[in-house]
Amino acid sequence: MSFSKTIMLRNYDGETFVVDEVVAVEPQTIEHMIEDGCANTSIPLPNITSKILSKVIEHCKKHVETPNSNEKDAKADLKSFDFDFVKADQGTLFDLILAVNYLNIKGLLDLIYQTIADMIKGKTPEEEEEMRRVNAWVFSCFVGVTCLYFKSKKI
């Protein structure tokens, strides 16, 4: 068994994650840090919580480990993994977006963006009106409105 290089990621909560280099370079931000030689001891990711970082690593691992073939099975497997991956609660999805945007993982970004877009499209005028009436004060804040959609969905 070959000895593959590992990278240490240190996050917001102070926790350290050890990942194979091949997984760690999925996020372009980390890849660039390694290239620039900033990764001697560990890579600092101060704005990402453990929960989110472990989810991100899980996704990168799965995509690196799945052979990049056009085989139907491999593709279907990945698809079902992705489908389950984004079933997280909305709060987690928002945390993920910030983290994945920072880390710059294109495939995962596309997946989350599309998931959120699918969630918020197609609201009926009644739902929008309800939303407008209940929380007029949040209109000045970007995310406030979007959170509200998800709140109203919980009702």
Add this chain to the structure above:
Amino acid sequence: MKALEQQQEQSDDRLEQKAKLSYPEEIIEEIFSRLPVKSILRFRSLSKPWVSIISGPRFTKLQITRATRTALFISARDRSNGDRHLFSGSLDGGAVTHLMTIGTSYCPEDTEAEHLNGLVCFTYGDLFHDDNITLVLNPSTHKFFKLPDRVSDNYIASNLFGFDESRNEHKVLNISQSFEDSDTIEIMIFSLSNYSWRKIDVDLPVNVSLNVSRHRWYYSGGSVCVNSTVHLMLRDPLEILAFDLRTEKFCTVKIPSDAVPQDTLHPCTRFIKINGLLGIVSHDRVEESNEMHIWILQDYEKRVWVKETIRFPGSWIKMGRPFPLDSGNTDEIMFSPSVLSEDLFEVPIYDMKSRCFKSIQLTLDRQFVWPEAVELEEIKCYVESLIPLQNQQNDTYLRF
């Protein structure tokens, strides 16, 4: 019960906290650009910061690069008075949405619709009349712009739609030929970035004949723009005339010898765009063979043509003689519709991968239906976009 309530409160608090964070604009843009245009337009009215994000040119560009949502642009003729009704529809079928109605004092036979990068160019009028009307529409936003007339009388003119990839702008190419002096043609270009006509000085390729007895020197009935080049079918020789919008020069493209129609009295070739490639349809002897051939220019530089054969599941005549009009999703070809009932039309769609036909059904609103009077003409697939049009209007009834 209390524990659950507490939990709910806690997560609500966390959401409130998140609400106070500000998210980079790029995240908002990326999410919105993946929404259907209808949703985007609705969101625009919900908050001021969102308006500025959505209305910006950067967002318009982003939205169209994400553009995977295609819809149908449909024109129908009311045979009783010559009015044309324009609709948009979904590739899943269903009721169509009325965009506008155009009426003129005369009842022209010819209309052409061409779509490119989110806009549709609809030409309405007798192509041998001076006063044909050209509209550029964005069916997603329901806005349109009427092209200003070229100042010239006694000319036969055509307006052909194009997109210049080097400047990222839509253009209309106008080719006119004088009635009196049929040896001269004039070329003008209208650019949708500065909204004005510009005359250009360019020669036709040497072998192109402008004097084809009793006929126009090129076939009306469709032009196609691929690779920033507008293509027309010449009569004599039977070749493609190509005008590159980037270099503003003409050249010719030979068509494969198999594609030359056998029936020289009524030669039938027509352009179609498939998967972004130029295609020529020939329906030579389709009635006998129930097969239609489309030659697709797979490699534009090397002029490599690939033949696609479409076998109809039954008698082509019995199917209503469907003719390929446009391609919607990748590898799908839309054919001309057949009438099922007064307000119900069926559009056959051919899948090039599975080599099968399926069909979608479109319904017209009852107000547009008079028995046997309304006929669907053009159906084209366009890509949803937010591209704004200057001096745009959104009247729904135009009278010229």
